[in-house]
Amino acid sequence: MIEVRRTSTAPPDAVWNVLADGWYYPVWVVGAARMRAVSADWPAVGAELHHSVGGWPFLLDDIRRATKSVPGRELVLRGRGWPASEVEVQVVLEPTADGGREIVMREDAVAGPARLTPYPLRAPLIFQRNTESVRRLAYLAERPAP
Numbered sequence: 001m002i003e004v005r006r007t008s009t010a011p012p013d014a015v016w017n018v019l020a021d022g023w024y025y026p027v028w029v030v031g032a033a034r035m036r037a038v039s040a041d042w043p044a045v046g047a048e049l050h051h052s053v054g055g056w057p058f059l060l061d062d063i064r065r066a067t068k069s070v071p072g073r074e075l076v077l078r079g080r081g082w083p084a085s086e087v088e089v090q091v092v093l094e095p096t097a098d099g100g101r102e103i104v105m106r107e108d109a110v111a112g113p114a115r116l117t118p119y120p121l122r123a124p125l126i127f128q129r130n131t132e133s134v135r136r137l138a139y140l141a142e143r144p145a146p
Helices: 012-020 022-028 119-142
Strands: 002-008 032-038 048-055 058-070 074-081 085-095 101-111
Touching (some): 012 101, 012 119, 022 048, 058 085
Antiparallel strands (some): 032 048, 048 058, 074 085, 085 101
16 A cells, blocks of 8 residues: 555544545545535445546546544545546544644555556555645645634
């Protein structure tokens, strides 16, 4: 798994609240272009995010399914971005001494053609994309309350 970490000053629940609102997914995930549907019970295990990746007019519909959900602590997603690959993404929120959160994001291809791409080639791409995704997630969680 390719791992990215970022420390956020956001209060404990703020990062989870962004993750728990599936409609925010394309705002913080690099490559996600739009949301099509979010399960009413998101982010419960088995709940799904229906989104699209790419840029218009070249959009690919995708689904992310929650396979593990520990409120305030961890969310694991399985993505089905065929024909490219199937991926697993884990987001862990670890408390920091100052009351903030360290956001840890791990991802890798688990099936499909992307899994055949040598790790040294796919790791830098995933790392760069997820570095920006975690940055966006932290910014959303740190924004001032309306």
